[in-house]
Amino acid sequence: MNAALPQVGAIARRSVVRTSRQPAAVVFPLVFPMLLLLVNSGGLEASTHLPGFPTDSFVAFALAVPFIQGALFSTMNAGTDLARDIQTGFLNRLSLTSMRGVALIAGLLAGAVVLGLVQAAFYIVVGLIIGVEFAAGILGILVLFLFSAVISISFGAIGLYLALRTGSGESIQGLFPLLFVFLFLSSMNTPRDLIEVEWFRFVASINPVSYLIECVRSLIITGWDARALGLGFGIALMIGIVAITAATLSLRQRLVRT
Amino acid sequence: MDRVNSIEVEGLVREFKKGPRAVDGIDLHVEPGEIYGFLGPNGAGKSTTVLMLTTLLPPTAGTARVGGYDVVADGPKVRSVIGAALQEAALDPMLTGRDHLRLQATLQGISRAERKVRAGELLDRVGLAEAADRKVGGYSGGMKRRLDLALALVHRPQILFLDEPTTGLDIQSRTALWDEVARLAREDGVTVFLTTQYLEEADVLANRVGIIDHGHIVAEGTPHELKAEIGLPSVHAIPAEESDRQRLAEALAPYGESLDGGTRDVVVRLRDGLAGLPAVVRAVDDAGLKLASLEIQAPSLDDVFLAKTGRSLEGAEEGEPDAAESAA
Numbered sequence: 001m002n003a004a005l006p007q008v009g010a011i012a013r014r015s016v017v018r019t020s021r022q023p024a025a026v027v028f029p030l031v032f033p034m035l036l037l038l039v040n041s042g043g044l045e046a047s048t049h050l051p052g053f054p055t056d057s058f059v060a061f062a063l064a065v066p067f068i069q070g071a072l073f074s075t076m077n078a079g080t081d082l083a084r085d086i087q088t089g090f091l092n093r094l095s096l097t098s099m100r101g102v103a104l105i106a107g108l109l110a111g112a113v114v115l116g117l118v119q120a121a122f123y124i125v126v127g128l129i130i131g132v133e134f135a136a137g138i139l140g141i142l143v144l145f146l147f148s149a150v151i152s153i154s155f156g157a158i159g160l161y162l163a164l165r166t167g168s169g170e171s172i173q174g175l176f177p178l179l180f181v182f183l184f185l186s187s188m189n190t191p192r193d194l195i196e197v198e199w200f201r202f203v204a205s206i207n208p209v210s211y212l213i214e215c216v217r218s219l220i221i222t223g224w225d226a227r228a229l230g231l232g233f234g235i236a237l238m239i240g241i242v243a244i245t246a247a248t249l250s251l252r253q254r255l256v257r258t
Numbered sequence: 259m260d261r262v263n264s265i266e267v268e269g270l271v272r273e274f275k276k277g278p279r280a281v282d283g284i285d286l287h288v289e290p291g292e293i294y295g296f297l298g299p300n301g302a303g304k305s306t307t308v309l310m311l312t313t314l315l316p317p318t319a320g321t322a323r324v325g326g327y328d329v330v331a332d333g334p335k336v337r338s339v340i341g342a343a344l345q346e347a348a349l350d351p352m353l354t355g356r357d358h359l360r361l362q363a364t365l366q367g368i369s370r371a372e373r374k375v376r377a378g379e380l381l382d383r384v385g386l387a388e389a390a391d392r393k394v395g396g397y398s399g400g401m402k403r404r405l406d407l408a409l410a411l412v413h414r415p416q417i418l419f420l421d422e423p424t425t426g427l428d429i430q431s432r433t434a435l436w437d438e439v440a441r442l443a444r445e446d447g448v449t450v451f452l453t454t455q456y457l458e459e460a461d462v463l464a465n466r467v468g469i470i471d472h473g474h475i476v477a478e479g480t481p482h483e484l485k486a487e488i489g490l491p492s493v494h495a496i497p498a499e500e501s502d503r504q505r506l507a508e509a510l511a512p513y514g515e516s517l518d519g520g521t522r523d524v525v526v527r528l529r530d531g532l533a534g535l536p537a538v539v540r541a542v543d544d545a546g547l548k549l550a551s552l553e554i555q556a557p558s559l560d561d562v563f564l565a566k567t568g569r570s571l572e573g574a575e576e577g578e579p580d581a582a583e584s585a586a
Contacts, residue, residue, distance in 0.1 A: 003367065010364035018352035021393070089348030092314055093409070096342050097365035098334065 007103035008110055015111020019077060029073035029115075030122050033066030040065075040189060050194055055221040060132045063123065064216035065188045067144070068209060070119035071151040072179050074112045076172060079159025082108060083169040086254065101251045105244065108160055109153050116152025120145055127220070135223040143229070144219050150236045151212060157243030164250035186210040208235045262326055262339075263290030263416045263449040265311065270320035272306050280306040282473035283320065288451060288466075290416075293443045295464025295481075296453040297559065299571055303473040304453035305345055308421045311451065312342045325417055341410030342419040347402040351395030355386050355405050358394065359412060366413040380408040384438065400431025407438065417449045418442065424459060436463050457559040457571060469563055476566040481559060488565045491556035492517060492527045493538055498548035509545040513538050532556070 019025045041059045048056050055061050085091045094104065124141060127134070134140050162172050186209040187195070195201040204210050215232020218225035267286035273279050281303040288294040298304050309315035311324055313333040322329045325339035349358060359377035368376060381390045384404040394402065403423060410418060420439065424432040440463060442448040454460055460467045461481045469477040469484075477484055492514075497506045503524060507516065510526045513534050519525035528534040535554065542549060563571040 006364050006370075010361050014350070014353065014357070014361055017357065018350060021352045085350075089344060089346045090350060092344060093348050093362075094365060095314060096312060096337055096340075097362065097413075098338060098367050099365040 004100050004103040004106070007099050008107045011099075011104060011107025012110035012114065015078075015081065015108055016114050018081070019111070019115055025077060029070055029077075029119055033069040033123070034126055036069070037062055037066055044189055047190065052191070052194060054191060057132065057221075059130055060127075060221050061217065062189070063127045063132055063220055064213045065183070066123045067120060067148055067216045068151070068183060068188075068212055070116060070123070070148070071155040071212075072176070072183065073119070074116050074152045075155040075159040075162075075179060076176050077115065077159070078108055078112045078156040079163040079172040080169040082160055082163035083167060083172055086163065086167040087169065091254070095255050101248065101255060105157075105160060105247055105251060109156050109244075112152045112156030112159075113149045116148050116156075117145060120148035132220065134219065135221055136219040140219040140224070144216065147215060147219075147232065147236065150233065150240065154236050154240035154243060157240055157247050161243055161247040161250055164247060164254045167254070182207060182209045186213055188213055208239065211235050263447065264288060264326070265294070265322070265324050265417065265449065265451060267311070267322045268320055270307070270310060270322055271318045272303075272310055272315065273318045279318075279473050281310070281317075284470070284473070284475050286468060286475070288449060290449050291443055291447045292465045293439065293450040293452060293463055295460035295467040296451065296470060297455070297457070297460045297467055297563075297571075298453075298470035299455055302470045304455075304470060305421055307470070308342070308344070308419050308451070308453060312340060312344075312419050313337055338413075339415060340417045340419060341413070341415035343403070343406040343410045343421065343423055344419075345421040345425075347399075347406040349394045349397075349402055349405060352393060354391050354393055355381060355397070355401075355408075356390040358405060358409055362409045362412045368413065376412060380411060384408045385434070398431075400427050400434070403427060403431065403435060404438075407435065411442075415448070417451065420450065420452045422453055422455065424454070424456065432459070439463060455571070461559055467559065469559075469566060471563075471567045477562055484559065484562045485557040486531075488562055489557050490514070490527050490529070490531050491554055492525055493535070494519065494551075494553040494555060495524045495526075495542070496522055496550040496552075497524070498550045502547055505545060506542070506547055506549075509541045509547065510538060513541070 037059065040062050044062075045058045047053060048058050048061070082091075085094070124144065136143065159172060162175060163169075166172065185200070185203050186207045187204050192201060192204050192210060195204060211231040212235060214228050218228035222228070265286060265288035267284060269283050269285065270281055271279060271283050272281040284307065296304050296307065306315065310317045311322055311329060313329050313336050316330060324336045327335040327339070329336050353361070356377055359380060360373055363373040363376055378387075381387045384407060386401060386404055386408070389397065389401060394405065397405065407420070407423065423439075424435055427435070436459070439450055439452065443450050452459075452464065464481065466478065466480050467484060468475050479487070493510065495506055495510065497503050506524045510516075510524060514526045514529040517525040517527055526538075528538070532554070560571045563569070
């Protein structure tokens with residue numbers, strides 16, 4: 001494992017460097033969720049008057065959503081980067097070295113974590129600037145960073161799996177809107193128990209994205225909610241385990257070296 | 259230990275699903291320190307052979323030992339002794355040349371202290387020191403190929419595979435790459451397996467040449483042997499005065515077989531090869547003849563290819579199955 005660590009570091013460094021040299025890849029995941037937050041907050045502020053709404057600040061309520069959107073961008077970035085490596089033959093170049101398959105997966109995911117933490121820091125700072133008070137305090141913010149790292153890994157692994165299965169960056173970009181559907185069919189704008197349309201409440205309740213959002217949201221507006229944290233971390237870890245396993249198996253098929 | 263730098267191949271076959279036998283039972287032996295030119299048109303099976311020898315594609319049948327290791331049973335050991343620059347210079351446009359070398363060196367297990375030194379050495383060697391910190395996206399084709407070569411050399415491999423390394427390069431870049439490859443073999447004792455569709459490249463660079471067509475090796479030997487096998491060079495002379503044609507033919511007759519040169523040329527196949535040329539010139543001079551032109555036509559590797567396959571190498575192109583796609 002010791003020999004693999006420098007390899008993980010080198011691949012992670014490459015992910016971060018190549019992303020940092022593409023301004024659009026850095027700025028878009030930071031700005032787009034914030035714009036969506038502002039638009040939603042402006043239009044849906046009145047929701048806070050609903051009986052049972054958990055806070056009187058819609059911005060605080062909705063600030064959880066950018067964290068999940070950022071993770072979706074991790075999916076796309078990690079996936080399209082790897083797919084490009086497959087298409088250009090860069091993966092063959094890496095295959096000819098003594099690189100271990102696990103180092104490739106771990107390195108790409110480590111790169112996704114770094115970018116995910118940068119995004120999380122940005123969302124938290126913007127939240128603080130616009131007056132959001134984090135109910136779980138400083139320790140809660142640290143847990144928020146930890147959760148961001150976990151969902152970056154989980155969603156990044158989905159991107160890697162898709163890249164290894166399709167070998168096409170275009171296919172992954174094509175799936176991006178589908179991932180956004182999961183976001184819109186969740187409790188992103190309304191608490192589940194206040195959704196009155198029955199089918200929508202049902203879909204939001206079986207949608208794992210709802211529980212990821214509610215985990216983040218609990219740290220911002222509730223404080224320490226063991227159930228929300230347990231469900232959020234548990235689902236994120238399960239997604240991660242399944243996606244990493246699938247990506248590792250796909251990598252074995254993709255790396256046809258003897 | 260004498261097999262450490264060698265390549266030994268017996269009956270190597272690669273079949274693709276729903277496709278032809280891209281490589282159909284080839285035998286090869288490449289000596290340590292030799293530059294072996296693998297010549298053939300597009301689709302002949304060159305790249306598929308390289309993918310198998312570099313462990314990136316399992317053979318359907320046959321055996322191959324590279325550096326003394328079996329390509330199927332000892333893949334990691336094979337990879338530890340080879341360097342490869344594959345057909346496309348697969349580089350990341352967002353990284354600099356130095357970034358690439360550091361990444362490659364780390365993945366090859368080179369120590370942190372040595373990485374920086376090795377990167378600097380290689381950048382100097384391939385003439386990219388000034389461009390080392392520029393993004394590769396802005397490199398010319400020749401610069402990318404040189405960086406590709408440097409990356410293949412990071413871990414000081416004993417055997418180097420170069421798959422069409424100069425395709426698409428201008429003559430200056432091509433010559434620079436040839437010089438470096440020749441130096442590697444001459445000074446560092448690196449065995450080089452080089453595929454090419456350029457006759458001149460094989461002729462200039464390779465100690466021995468294998469000609470592959472439709473997955474079969476149709477000829478093998480030194481460029482000189484292959485050309486000599488199909489014929490000696492001929493001299494084509496045109497007298498300044500048309501009335502001297504008969505005298506010119508008589509003067510050249512002792513030096514080889516007369517060939518049909520039409521109504522204008524006097525053509526003689528030189529019995530002693532190019533070594534007979536000075537005597538021919540002296541004979542023309544002694545006879546007091548003036549020439550309008552004098553040309554030597556030596557058989558080329560294209561002539562060899564034509565003789566062996568019935569087709570010219572120029573334009574004899576077919577699509578080779580995409581190994582990566584078809585391997586599944």
